[in-house]
Amino acid sequence: MSQLAVAAQDSAATAAPAASARPAVVALSGITKSFGPTLANAGIDLSVDAGDVIGLVGGNGAGKSTLMRILCGAMWPTLGSISFAGEEMAFANSDTGEAQRRGIRMVHQELSLCANLSVAENFFLETPSDSASRPGWRALYRARARAALDAVFPGNGIDADAEVGHLTIAERQMVEIARAAATPGVKLIVLDEPTSSLDLDRSKQLRAFIRERAKAGLAFIFISHKLHEIIDIASEVVVLRNGRTAWQGHAADASIGKLVQLMGGNADPVHQHAVTAASSQDVLVRLCGPLTAELGHDIDIVRGEIVGLAGLEGSGQKELLHAIFKPERKQHAGVSRGAEAGFIAGDRQKEGVFPLWSVLGNISIGALARRPALAVVSDRANRDTASHAASRLRLDEKRFQSSITELSGGNQQKALVARALVADTPVILLDDPTRGVDIATKQDFYRLCNEVARGGRALIWHTTEDAELLACDRVLVFSGGRIVKELAGEAITEQAIVGASFAQSADRQASAAKDRTAMARFGRRLVNSAPFIGLAAVLAIMIAINPAVASTFGLDLLLMPALSLVLVTAAQMFIVGGSEIDLGVGAFAGLVSVLSATLLYDQPWLGALALVAALAAYAGLGGVIQARKIPAIVVTLGASFIWVGIGYALQPTPGGASPEWLSTLFGWSIGFMPTSIILIAAVALIVLVIDRLPLGVVLRGFGNNPAAMIRSGWSPTRYALVRYLIAGLFAGAAGLSLTAINTASDINSGNSYTLLSVAAVVMGGCSLLGGIISPIGAVAGAVTLSLIGALLGTLSVSSDYNAATQGLILIALLTLRSLTADRRSEP
């Protein structure tokens, strides 16, 4: 440790005397991590004392993320050891949970909040233990969130009740930072690019907060590309390069120039770039407009050149590649392309390979995609074209029949390049194609790119590895979504690229579009209130035509049949909240109705037992769906046959009788208020309460961002069971209501409710993507749908139009919702 670290410790000692005597909060020693033949980390030592603020810097791919993953227990190193507070720990026991228990929190660059929940609820998910389930728990977390946010970012103006999805990216980042800082017992906070979307003031506030908490003994690791911030805040700076510690020292000894040089100066060029051979003036791609405003001139990309896209990750390089691939989209004005383009993705699993196919299949699709759909595929022709491409890549033809997933990353990438070659497009777009590729393949790759370009095509190459840019004829440096510098020929050096991307990385990305969507928001509000408007309109029309409807008796007559649908809808809503759909829920209600009118009537004990067993089976279904990861739609459709089958076996024809207590349960009356309205309101209230309980929050969290929920330590299988159990209880209640209202049972009585409940849930404003639930809206939707028949009757339209009206309402609402969709809150 440097002197400054000691000094920091001393100052910490005054605040917390015990701290100085203690060993490092966490110490990594000799950390080496290899991925195949490559070393991501090589013998790194890092010790963090209480009160340290360590600035961690390094170019793209220097090994920072790997080191931090190891520190947080998300990854095990190949070699090396870790100790917490002087106590060495085996990596076999380390996982993210263990690291969290020892007081280490990481604020990830990609945010891990549940966008459908409020700020306060997100605080709850991270530290649920002390909430218990008292009423008013929300107020507790609201206060905690407020305090935490104000402590870090005074005057932030973030509403603790606001839905995270409606916050700006900067506000979300602030919430996440505050959430980590407020965790009880936290000792070390790792901040990965915390200021990437914060403006200057917020960034200053954050640094002031860090300084203050560090004095009190909290340790920080601060990763940033904004070097002036590092120098400002860090007590000690660690520079990583190529997986090794390039420099470690006092922040006062560092300067921006020195750090830039340490990170990326004088690297061995991967590939000496060949003669500048922009041989033709045939412009294939033209960039203009705001994109190039900073340069002051348009950019033409011609045949025969390799153009590199550089800059810090996420500065707009990928967006440009996709814009060139699909220039016809509206938001891509300023990009025009004069010839066909092919795409080579570096994210092979997500955007590259077709996992069910052989290598040959994966290659030849490139050519097939551009032929007429009804043409015939010939294996021989495919093989011939593919082998031509493969031979240029040194990809062994013998592997053509193996499954693509059996190949190494490098060979998979070769297959993807071969795919682009057989497609034979004049423009080839490369999205970081060499990530995860071994060095030999890379060399083949660079050589091939050169050949392809000289053969008269244009290559546009985005890479996160600055050294690769030396192979390009021209390099466009990005910052904040714009091209800020154009380098050509000899001017392309790693230093120039690093310099340009860092120099421009000032704080300007922050204020993105906030309120260009006022119209869309109005539209959304209109769509969300549609079930209420619809319900009011339906009732108004019916009362206008037949005033008797407005009486207590009239309303009861009209609304009592809606009760069962409301209950089924409530059940369906919980399932939809988990982004699934239950196609057996109506049949289940029918089964419960049969059970209650037969077994429960004849032999109450046996009947009760059967009901419990049915409920258990229903909940178990949820467990099976979650555990086996099989589509809920088909499983529940299958289950619906089981429910109906059991019902038939018990009661082949409608009949049975309603137990007396059950009829009483639904048959009471208090005179002035229709019973049905009270019951429906009660159902809505119960659903609302469940939804507002911590349990409801957790269920919605799972619907929105299961990965984040698991990261915070919640069990997905347990909550799948709970979700289906709740749904089963509501569906069961619906079955009982059917028996009580009809005073008999029919196994088919619930069938029509299944699809209607889906429609009602969707009408009510629940998102089929999961996580968004609106109990009142869904109940209103259910009542509206069940009134359609009566409405048509009042208007003397044949009841044949009932289903069509329901279907058209559903289509109209979905269309409206799709047109006014809140793109931002989509995952």
Add this chain to the structure above:
Amino acid sequence: MSAFAGFGIWAQRNRWIWSAIGVLILWLVLSVVTNRFSLSSLSGVILSASFLTVVGIGQMFVVTTGRGNIDLSVASVITLSAFVALLTIKGQDANLAIGVLAAILLGLAVGTLNSLLVVGLGIPAIIATLATGYVLATATLLSNKAIPGFIVSPALKELATGRISGVPIMAIIAILGVAATGFVLRYTIFGQLLSAVGQNRAAARLAGIRNGRVIASAFIISSVLASLDGLLLGAYIGGAFLEMGQPYLLQSIAAVVLGGTLIFGGSATALGTLFASILLVLIVTTMQIIGLPPGAQDIVQGVVVILVLALAGRQALARRAFVEIADGDHDATADAEASAATAQPK
């Protein structure tokens, strides 16, 4: 042992074999038990299975587009088409061409509507086809009132129920359809594009495939096949009745899944759908022969679907795990490789 291993690998690529084996075993058992189950009774089973196969093939196209896509409107299309056939053909062979044309047009219209909702508006397939189904239900009710009578054109009746030297014509149609589908899936560009879209939509888009068109075609094929199936089914049962298409909803999905088509999309087998259809009909026949009550038949069908999915889920799990691991290591490998490029001496 090695023969078994070899068969295992072969069966992995030809998943239809499992349903074929199922058919064989069940048929043998039935023949032994009843002592009179013969080839001719099997042809009866195959005749019923043919109707399921046709709609199953359509459903298979939709399922193969991936993302849990399912066509819930097939049941309503079958019913409506049977009514439309009665309305247009009016029992006259002379009107047959108009009837077939009407069925095809109906299928095209519904398929286009479905794909407009799914592809154009981005509405999840299950909801979109559900909504379409509602609208069709009303159309069915209206045509139910309008039909002049339950007379089926003799030629159509012959097509749906007749036999050529003991083999049902309908079975020949279904087998030819399966063969054609197999050819399309395996040997045409469209088959390849469909599989690509079902496996990995992002990769398909970047490979230059127009995903929207492929997905739309699948929905249109499904509706047209369901519509033609309804026409023939109506002729088979000699009329039409409300809800006549309903059993085909679950059964068509079951036939697809049971046959070995992946429920997550990307891989389809027409032959598997054929055998699975026969298997499903055989199961029902068996239960009738044993004398199980109708309820038990439903239960068995439901259990079969869930079991097959839960067992086949393992395959899908393996595939997902592969993707997830790759995702998880993603940044790390990027780091690793990036450093390797400059770290390693040449």
